[in-house]
Amino acid sequence: MSWKKNDIVNVKIEDMGHDGAGIGKIDGYALFIKDAVIDDEVEVKIIKAKKNYGYARLMKIIRPSAFRVEPRCPIARRCGGCQIQELDYNKQLEYKENKIMGNLKRIGGFENVPMEPMIGMAEPYHYRNKAQFPVGFDKDGNITTGFYAGRTHDIINNRKCYLGVTVNEQILDIVINHMKNNKIKAYDEKTGKGLVRHILIRYGFASKEIMVCLVVNGDNYPNSQALIEELTKLAGMTSICLNVNRRRDNVILGDEVEALWGQEYISDKIGDISYQISPLSFYQVNPIQTKKMYQTALDYAKLTGEETVWDLYCGIGTISLFLANHARKVYGVEIVPEAIADARRNAQINDITNAEFFVGRAEDVLPEKYKNENVYADVIVVDPPRKGCDETLLETMIKMQPNRIVYVSCDSATLARDLKYLCANGYSLDKVRGIDNFCHSVHTESVALVTRELQ
Numbered sequence: 001m002s003w004k005k006n007d008i009v010n011v012k013i014e015d016m017g018h019d020g021a022g023i024g025k026i027d028g029y030a031l032f033i034k035d036a037v038i039d040d041e042v043e044v045k046i047i048k049a050k051k052n053y054g055y056a057r058l059m060k061i062i063r064p065s066a067f068r069v070e071p072r073c074p075i076a077r078r079c080g081g082c083q084i085q086e087l088d089y090n091k092q093l094e095y096k097e098n099k100i101m102g103n104l105k106r107i108g109g110f111e112n113v114p115m116e117p118m119i120g121m122a123e124p125y126h127y128r129n130k131a132q133f134p135v136g137f138d139k140d141g142n143i144t145t146g147f148y149a150g151r152t153h154d155i156i157n158n159r160k161c162y163l164g165v166t167v168n169e170q171i172l173d174i175v176i177n178h179m180k181n182n183k184i185k186a187y188d189e190k191t192g193k194g195l196v197r198h199i200l201i202r203y204g205f206a207s208k209e210i211m212v213c214l215v216v217n218g219d220n221y222p223n224s225q226a227l228i229e230e231l232t233k234l235a236g237m238t239s240i241c242l243n244v245n246r247r248r249d250n251v252i253l254g255d256e257v258e259a260l261w262g263q264e265y266i267s268d269k270i271g272d273i274s275y276q277i278s279p280l281s282f283y284q285v286n287p288i289q290t291k292k293m294y295q296t297a298l299d300y301a302k303l304t305g306e307e308t309v310w311d312l313y314c315g316i317g318t319i320s321l322f323l324a325n326h327a328r329k330v331y332g333v334e335i336v337p338e339a340i341a342d343a344r345r346n347a348q349i350n351d352i353t354n355a356e357f358f359v360g361r362a363e364d365v366l367p368e369k370y371k372n373e374n375v376y377a378d379v380i381v382v383d384p385p386r387k388g389c390d391e392t393l394l395e396t397m398i399k400m401q402p403n404r405i406v407y408v409s410c411d412s413a414t415l416a417r418d419l420k421y422l423c424a425n426g427y428s429l430d431k432v433r434g435i436d437n438f439c440h441s442v443h444t445e446s447v448a449l450v451t452r453e454l455q
Helices: 089-106 167-181 224-231 287-301 318-324 337-349 362-373 391-400 412-423
Strands: 008-016 022-026 029-033 041-049 053-063 115-119 130-137 143-148 155-157 196-203 210-216 237-244 256-262 266-270 273-277 308-312 329-334 355-359 379-382 404-409 427-435 445-452
Touching (some): 008 053, 022 041, 029 041, 089 427, 115 287, 130 155, 143 167, 167 196, 167 210, 167 224, 224 237, 273 318, 273 337, 287 318, 287 445, 308 318, 318 329, 337 355
Antiparallel strands (some): 008 022, 008 041, 022 029, 130 196, 143 155, 404 445
16 A cells, blocks of 8 residues: 555554654554654654655554653653653663664674663753753744754743753843843844844853853843843852854854853863863763763773873863873864864863874874874774764874774764774774763764774
8 A cells, every 4th residue: 555645544663763753664664753752552644755654743642652751841842952852761771772783783884783881861851061042032022032943943932941950041031031121132033133142051060150151143232231230149150251143044153252241161070170161162061971971981992091192073172181191192183273272271270281282174184193293193082073084084093003993973873884994994893882961862972992903
């Protein structure tokens, strides 16, 4: 039987896809169904029919799965932030581990994946140290803030996110009330007019310091002193900043930052290492899990204090400095000049003198230094963006013949692709472990160790 748009069918969910959609089959025809979880029996309406598969909308849950739970957040289904909050947390961990393993088998070609148990959280809520709230208008013209609905730029009004820290709600109330009282307009993406685009909040889990940064389509913020007086009543308020962004695109932050009150950064710690974090700094959003992830990377690196380590895509030096106390020398490479400035400052803060940082693309800097300066490494650590490593970089890593390569990944598909390349060129996969840095979403981090095969 051929299925078509608007057909209504009953189906049992057998699996979940990479985006968290439930997958069910009717007579071999696969349907992808958002908001359905493994073992649900559901009634769905087909909204798009392809030849061998289709997409359907969940209409009714006929028999809920034993793994289905009541989401803590009442708007979890509409919001684009949490894709799988309705799935039992232990099942979430199993789903993510299977996702990593599946990509390593399917894309990487690894038959026996040496997976170590997934590292989850004891309390998988209120873990985010950073939140960016878009500001706009609702259909009645009232100022609203919250999060974008999935795959849209429609703001769902919500100031109480169960993934963020609880103080976020108070901060949003203060800023929105100030905007209303002073007739300050929210930014309109369609017209490019209005002032306030986003409210960025950072929180130091170790330091308890708070940063509020207003992203504005202008040079200043009216009557800022009154806003400062209200925000500074909150315990831990350390930095109130203005970020100027006049661009007509989806980039959230501009390049200009001005401190309205306090300093332009907050401090925080991961393990024993202190970091200064500005509005523009890249810093992992889940510090509890980040410590576990870096500790896993450190364990895999097996440093004795004598090694030379290259940390590629080093950001503000988070992993570099974490490794430096256990290595002879660490070199970090990052394309963003401001991040390298942060990394150097963070090294000074921690009295770390055996870490050196270079600005540039990792796929340019390392090959150039290997060719012209004959640099070497005992251990290489990479933590690339979702697109993974450039093949030029992988080639240079192989030529350098480090004993171990520790690959930290936020996308197990590109991880699998790059590990396949490394393991076809003299390396073997020893260990892989998932770390759940993004509870209730489909995203996960992973750490892999490959070792050089002795000839």
